[in-house]
Amino acid sequence: MNILNFFIASVLSACPLLFGTLGETLTERSGNLNLGVEGMMFMGGIAGLAGSYYYETLSENPVVWVSVVIAIVCSFLCAAFGALIYSVLTITFRANQNVTGLALTIFGTGFGNFFGELLSNSAGGYAAVGNATKVAFNAPISATLASSSVVGKLLFSYNFLVYIALALALFLTYFINHTRTGLNLWAVGERHAAADAAGINVTRYKYLATCIGGGITGLGGMYIVMNSASGVGGVWVHNCISGYGWLSVALVIFAMWHPSRAIFASFVFGALSVARFYFPVSFLPDAIYEVVPYIATIVVLISVSMRSRRRLQPPASLGLAYFREER
């Protein structure tokens, strides 16, 4: 029973990481290293909560599914807006990607906490979404199947966002490997100039991949704000994202820029984040559990660079700005 609970808790903890990793993978595939994931998660988180909260306070008879959709759309758009700031600076003005990404993290963190506090103060205490919305973000996708058997519990006891994240991971895997647009994106990330020469609109690809990727990371932030098993349950809590964005950046490396591997990678990180609660080992300090994911990332980096398999390398142009005139 404990193992079953542990597995479920791991999946629930992995989900925000999976959103973050998928979004950042898509971004990095275009050659843009956006270190602002943490900031975009904050932006997505507060926008999702604010959207839902205002809809529920302003509407006379709030409908749950509308509230859920508003949360998803608002968080996606707000985080994509954060990514757009980054895109304008790095793609159009060719600013340094690392510095811009860090600035976006600082900006997004302040943005989230500022508006979060504003919302809380205007609510006079805690800004919380209604109970029905909280349930919608936490309820198993099929309660009857989840309680039917062990297999049913393993497969159906997650909220709908978990399945969306999984579907997204599979779709992105297909998209990058098997569609023309995806392969073009891959080409852009590998060598801008070659892609440009082949007639691919590098700027457009970079903008779209970065903004859509940013929006997807924002959904991870919304998950943390809305989920209650691995998040704060539909209430704004100061500094609630607390490092999940940075974990996602590490996970992209752990997953070797492949969306399908991101599923496994984020599950491992999610499992490690709750492992010490379910399987405490009295003589092991808690800090060990916390550093294991990072050690694993370093090991993966080293082993991959030693094996140098070509499909498992970072996009060759990652972090570089593209100057057409300097071809």
Add this chain to the structure above:
Amino acid sequence: MKKVLALILSLALLIAVAACGGGKETSSPAPSAGTSSPSEPSKGIAKEDLKIGFIHISDPSDKGYTFNHDLGTWKMVEALGLSEDQIINKYNVGEDEGCAAAIDELIEAGCQIIFATSFGHGSYMQEAAAAHPEIEFCHATGSGAASSGLPNFHNYFTAIYEARFLGGIAAGLKLKELGETKLGYVAAYPYAEVISGYTAFYLGAKSVLPEVTMDVIYTNSWHDPVLEAQAAQTLIDGGCKVISQHSDSTAPATTAQSNGVFQVGYNADMIDAAPNASIISARSDWSVYLIYAVTQLMNGEPIATDWCAGLSEGAVYMSPLNEAIAAPGTKEAIEKAKQDIIDGKLHVFAGPLTGSGVNFSGETETITIPEGEWFEESKKQSAPYWFYIIDGINVLG
């Protein structure tokens, strides 16, 4: 040209961040070289000359510990008829060299009394107290004042364990109503302050439900909402039907709600955040101490080296009971226990109790309190020093 534009845009972004994030300095502009002569504390200080400094570990947006302490500040300002610009708050001061710098800034701004709210601020407060005998330094949750021997260095804390005991009663009665026996507790660190709190909570529940047991999980953080939620989820997975917490956020409350179990809060009334789960919260009213300390300073009287007050002084209290979900009779039971504690008829750490724990020098110590005797918490010093894990409490990790 584009580079320049990019630079300008990045700068604009940074400035926006600075504006949004909110700096450390707040509310009141510090007059530079204002109060010229620091008046002798022994002679008292006129109300209008007072300058009061605060060092906070976070800022009131945490809606937890700092929020609650800040409420005390403004209550004190109102009670004493001070004006807002006599208060200088330093928010988000870490337990590092930044604390020394913040203290220096407060001294330069002319503060005659400085309060610091976090345990790790203690050593910097002590250093500053030794260097500035004309200024009073008051440190919450700390334990160094008595041993330092400095007349201007003081410790204070509330007897929050009394309120936690009352919260335990509400939790125990709820368990009894549900026909369950297992409590859960999301704890911050394995420190005496935390252990004292959850032991009191457990004993409160035990006073109404003798067969109760409690699982405890440490998050090793005062404020990490996601971790608090994960810990709460683990406790609930393990069969805990009522949980409580020594951590800042409402995450355990919302996690309890989505799992259909119940919660007793800390520092803030959490009913808004989880109306179907949060039964009641234990809170401190810091204004009781702040009013006391500042009044002593104004009158030129000495401030106690160790100060601790509880239910009888109103320094700790319970937030309104969520009567929709509380077990019947909870209100009366809490009221009665509260009166008994105030009258000295009921003691929180009363025997028979056995337990063991790691003391302040790192050695394992056991304790046995026989029937009819009790442990005096927060009498020798203001900060809690009950560090024993008693039978019935199970620390998971």
